[in-house]
Amino acid sequence: MNYYSLHHNAPKVSFQEAVIRGLAPDRGIYFPENITPLSEDFIENISDYSHEEIAFEAIQQFIGDDIPKSILKEIIAETLSFDFPIVPIEENIGTLELFHGPTMAFKDVGARFMARCLGYFNRDKDESVTVLVATSGDTGGAVANGFLGVKGVDVVILYPSGKVSEVQEKQLTTLGQNITALEVDGVFDDCQEMVKTAFLDAEIERTLTSANSINIARWLPQMFYFFFAYKAMHKKNKNLVFSVPSGNFGNICAGIMAQKLGLPIQHFIAATNVNDTVSNYLEAGVYAPKKSIATISNAMDVGNPSNFIRIQELYDNDLATIKKHFSSYSFSDAETKIAMKSLYDKAKYIADPHGAVGYLGLKNYDLKDAYGIFLETAHPVKFLPTVESTLSRKIAIPEQIQQIMHKEKKAHFITDYEGLKKFLME
Numbered sequence: 001m002n003y004y005s006l007h008h009n010a011p012k013v014s015f016q017e018a019v020i021r022g023l024a025p026d027r028g029i030y031f032p033e034n035i036t037p038l039s040e041d042f043i044e045n046i047s048d049y050s051h052e053e054i055a056f057e058a059i060q061q062f063i064g065d066d067i068p069k070s071i072l073k074e075i076i077a078e079t080l081s082f083d084f085p086i087v088p089i090e091e092n093i094g095t096l097e098l099f100h101g102p103t104m105a106f107k108d109v110g111a112r113f114m115a116r117c118l119g120y121f122n123r124d125k126d127e128s129v130t131v132l133v134a135t136s137g138d139t140g141g142a143v144a145n146g147f148l149g150v151k152g153v154d155v156v157i158l159y160p161s162g163k164v165s166e167v168q169e170k171q172l173t174t175l176g177q178n179i180t181a182l183e184v185d186g187v188f189d190d191c192q193e194m195v196k197t198a199f200l201d202a203e204i205e206r207t208l209t210s211a212n213s214i215n216i217a218r219w220l221p222q223m224f225y226f227f228f229a230y231k232a233m234h235k236k237n238k239n240l241v242f243s244v245p246s247g248n249f250g251n252i253c254a255g256i257m258a259q260k261l262g263l264p265i266q267h268f269i270a271a272t273n274v275n276d277t278v279s280n281y282l283e284a285g286v287y288a289p290k291k292s293i294a295t296i297s298n299a300m301d302v303g304n305p306s307n308f309i310r311i312q313e314l315y316d317n318d319l320a321t322i323k324k325h326f327s328s329y330s331f332s333d334a335e336t337k338i339a340m341k342s343l344y345d346k347a348k349y350i351a352d353p354h355g356a357v358g359y360l361g362l363k364n365y366d367l368k369d370a371y372g373i374f375l376e377t378a379h380p381v382k383f384l385p386t387v388e389s390t391l392s393r394k395i396a397i398p399e400q401i402q403q404i405m406h407k408e409k410k411a412h413f414i415t416d417y418e419g420l421k422k423f424l425m426e
C-alpha cells in the first residue's frame with residue numbers, strides 16, 4: 001500500500017516510510033492510496049471473529065508486505081490485551097468504554113501498535129529514532145507507556161504547561177529511561193506546530209517521527225473500536241450512530257475509515273467542547289482555525305485539528321457530502337457538567353468530561369430508531385477534581401494511578417521553537 005501527502009507535493013511512500021517519516025516532506029499528512037471494502041460476508045458474520053481477527057482483517061491492506069502477516073498478528077495480539085465493553089445507558093444509548101488499557105485512555109491501542117511497528121522496522125538498525133509527540137493530555141502518557149524501553153527509540157513529549165490534568169502530567173513526566181517531557185509555555189496547538197516545524201528543519205540531524213495521529217500507525221488502529229462496537233451490537237439489528245468526543249479528529253476519522261471498509265454506520269457526530277472550529281465550518285463553510293481555549297475536557301482543547309483534512313478527503317472534499325454523513329456540535333463546560341450529573345443521577349454512570357461531551361452529542365441529535373453509542377475515551381480518574389466536585393462524591397483511585405501519583409515530575413521548560421531545537425540538537 002502506498003500513501004500520498006494531502007498537500008499533494010511529495011512523493012508517494014510505503015507504509016514503512018510513512019511511519020518512519022510521520023509527516024510528508026511538503027508538511028502534509030499521509031493518506032492511503034486505496035481503501036478496499038472488506039467482504040460483505042465478513043461484515044455479515046463479524047460475530048464469528050475474535051477481536052484480533054477483526055483487527056487483522058481491518059488493517060492488513062494498509063500494511064501490505066511491509067510487515068509479515070505472522071508478525072502483524074503478534075503485534076495485534078500484544079496491542080489488544082484488554083477489554084472494549086459497551087455499557088448500556090438509556091434504552092437507545094450505550095457507551096463504548098475505551099479506557100481499559102494501561103494509561104486509561106483510548107490512545108493506548110494506537111500507541112502500542114505504533115511502538116511495535118517501529119520496533120519491527122528498527123530491528124536491525126543501529127541508528128536511533130526520536131519520536132516527537134505533542135499532547136493535550138492523553139497521547140503523551142500512552143506514548144510514554146507504549147514506547148518505554150523500546151530499543152533504538154527516544155521519545156520527546158511536548159505538553160502545554162498548566163493545561164493537562166495532574167494524573168496526565170504524572171503519566172508523561174515520571175517514567176524516565178528513553179522518555180523526556182518538555183513543558184511548553186503555550187497551548188496544545190503551539191506544541192503541535194513546533195513538532196511539525198521540527199520535522200522539516202534540516203539543521204536537526206536526528207531521525208524524527210511523530211506518534212500523534214498524523215502518523216498512520218497511530219491513527220489507523222483506532223478503526224478497531226468501531227468494528228468491536230459493531231460486533232457487540234450486530235445481533236440487535238439496529239442502525240448505529242457514533243458520537244465521538246473530538247479534538248484532533250483522529251478518532252472519528254478512523255471511524256469513517258471503518259465505514260469506508262464496509263461497516264454500516266448510519267451517522268457520525270463529532271462532539272467538541274468550545275473549541276468549535278469544525279462545527280463552525282459545517283455551519284459557515286469557512287475553515288478558520290483559532291487558538292485553543294482551556295476547558296474541563298482538556299484533551300480536546302485543539303483549535304486546529306490535524307485530521308480534519310483526512311475527513312475532507314474521505315468525503316471527496318465536498319461540504320454537502322460531509323454534512324450528509326457527519327455532524328458536529330460544540331458544548332460549554334457548564335453543559336458538560338450538567339451531562340455528567342445527569343448520567344450519574346439517571347444511569348449511575350460516572351463519565352469523564354470527554355465522554356460527557358460525547359453523550360451530549362447524541363442528545364443533540366434525533367436518533368429516531370437508531371442506537372447511539374458515545375465513546376468514553378478516558379477513565380474519570382484522570383480528571384479527578386472535576387469529576388469529584390461535579391458529582392459531589394469520591395471516586396476510587398485504581399492501583400496503576402496510585403503508583404505514579406507519588407513519583408517526581410521531571411520536565412524541561414521551553415518557551416518557543418528555539419527551545420525545542422536546542423534540546424534536539426544537544
Ligand SMILES: Cc1ncc(COP(=O)(O)O)c(C=O)c1O
Nearest residue numbers: 138246247248249250251299377
Ligand atoms: C480523553 C480524550 N477524549 C477525546 C480526545 C479527542 O480525540 P481526537 O484527538 O482523536 O479527536 C482525546 C485526545 O485526543 C482524549 O484524550
Ligand SMILES: N[C@@H](CCOP(=O)(O)O)C(=O)O
Nearest residue numbers: 135136137138139212213299
Ligand atoms: N487529545 C490528544 C491530542 C493529540 O491527539 P492525537 O490523537 O493526534 O495524538 C492528547 O490527549 O494528547
